[in-house]
Amino acid sequence: MQIRTYRKGDLPVLRDLTIATFGGASIDRNIEERFGLLNGTDWQWRKARHIDADVAANPAGVFVMEDEGAIIGFITTRVDPTTKLGWIPNMAVAPGHQGKGIGRKLLAHAIAYFRDQGMTHAKIETLAQNAVGCHLYPSVGFEEVARQVHFVMAL
Numbered sequence: 001m002q003i004r005t006y007r008k009g010d011l012p013v014l015r016d017l018t019i020a021t022f023g024g025a026s027i028d029r030n031i032e033e034r035f036g037l038l039n040g041t042d043w044q045w046r047k048a049r050h051i052d053a054d055v056a057a058n059p060a061g062v063f064v065m066e067d068e069g070a071i072i073g074f075i076t077t078r079v080d081p082t083t084k085l086g087w088i089p090n091m092a093v094a095p096g097h098q099g100k101g102i103g104r105k106l107l108a109h110a111i112a113y114f115r116d117q118g119m120t121h122a123k124i125e126t127l128a129q130n131a132v133g134c135h136l137y138p139s140v141g142f143e144e145v146a147r148q149v150h151f152v153m154a155l
């Protein structure tokens, strides 16, 4: 098992992993459960689009965990040279490989990358409904600084 930097052809796998894992951890999914499709788009399409944006914004800061040639997890990052605050917008580990420390390894890799890029702080968000995120992120050193509530209304 090894972590490597994103390569061009990885995007479809990252999108598939996202769709396979984010069902219980997605604002888009919550919106769909309450309101249905948004202009014909489902939560999978909208969530996968976030990964497209991460890859477009900072491909050198997207890392994948590979096991015998197969991608079984990934983490995306952004760096801000002005504030020195690194950000982890998305991460996922394939369902059959969760709970084995891979998420923790990907986080450690992203944090090392941030240090290497001169970042002084790192930020990650999770939903209150995401029990794993709420446990994992503080356990690697993240401290809670705010809680946010998302509202949607039909027009």
Ligand SMILES: CC(C)(COP(=O)(O)OP(=O)(O)OC[C@H]1O[C@@H](n2cnc3c(N)ncnc32)[C@H](O)[C@@H]1OP(=O)(O)O)[C@@H](O)C(=O)NCCC(=O)NCCS
Residues within 6 Å of the ligand: 021, 022, 025, 090, 091, 092, 093, 094, 097, 098, 099, 100, 101, 102, 103, 104, 105, 125, 126, 127, 130, 131, 132, 133, 135, 136, 139
């Ligand atoms: C979040 C995610 C990337 C973590 O990856 P992972 O490889 O399973 O993570 P790890 O195995 O390194 O760590 C998981 C930790 O959560 C703990 N955990 C597992 N289920 C839990 C639960 N229901 N409640 C609380 N903690 C839980 C594990 O015990 C482990 O903690 P430990 O090392 O202290 O024992 C993965 O679960 C995932 O892809 N989830 C769906 C997508 C997602 O939520 N992405 C992040 C959005 S913020």
